[in-house]
Amino acid sequence: MNAITNTSPITARRLRPGDPIEHRTLTTIGGDRIALPDPSGLTHLQFRRFAGCPICNVHLASIARRHDEIRAAGIREVVVFHSPAEHMRPHQGRLPFAAIADPDKVLYAAFGVGSAARAVLHPSAWSAPLRPRTWAVVAKGVRAGGLPTPRGQSVLGLPADFLIGQEGTVRAVRYGRHAADHWSVDEILSEAAAAPSRR
Template sequence: MPMSTSRGRLEPGSTVETRSLTSVLGERVAVPDPERLVHLQFRRFAGCPVCNLHLRSVVRRHGEIEAAGVREVVVFHSPAEELAPHTADLPFAVVADPAKRLYAEFGVERSPRALLSPRVWGPIAWAVLSGAWQVARGRERLPS
């Protein structure tokens, strides 16, 4: 497998240098994990409605993900203090990266073009409406 040590996008099948991340709850997270695959997600800020909708679906299927031998790790570019109240109930590690160092290292970048694509408008609208409905019904908290 090719090793990627420089900044930029990784190619499929690449292996990253071993590192230890710290979750917002203080848990040490090995990436890569020597015992299982790691699905490393990069998310926007803590209040991103699309991110929250997607994370709820990951939580619902977390048992299946673990049974497949995959460890879920989610990175947000929000500070740990903002994330901590919202992560205690999540069954996977959440890592704060407010300086976006991991984002840069893994080649995850912002693109205004991404929001201009019509294929994202429906999911964005659904996420905002669904999130607002869950908050109104008392089933979700407002994001930080």
């Protein structure tokens, strides 16, 4: 079953601050249904790569550690992977925020999130998996039954971050230039603090 319900055709163009998004209902890998946008506040919607991606999982661990701080700032965290839900559950099943499986890349297309060889060619991307703490995070998912590599999926996906207002307008956006190019928690909080001026 597709975990994404949308109300109009998708588009491949990149979004900019001020652009509206279509209202959608998303189903998490745990079976919960959530609304996008969140009618109660801001949403940080981030697009990652494949479920076992070491860069992605270390980044998500940093967000999980500060999730209470993110929630206190009025931000709902939502992460999307282009992996099936069964591949995601061992790696992302214990996250304290919503994780969405989008193997058909419906949301990726709608938000203009693509792929490129530069995703893994930048020094920040290919050096990140060499760090000891990276493999500790990935090994945890593998021990839970997850795949370490992207079976049938590309390693060339690029990340993207969107801050979306409760009315459905993009408040801020970052399209990653490589696999490790994403907002830190401090940047998420900074974008959210500036968001009211962009209404």
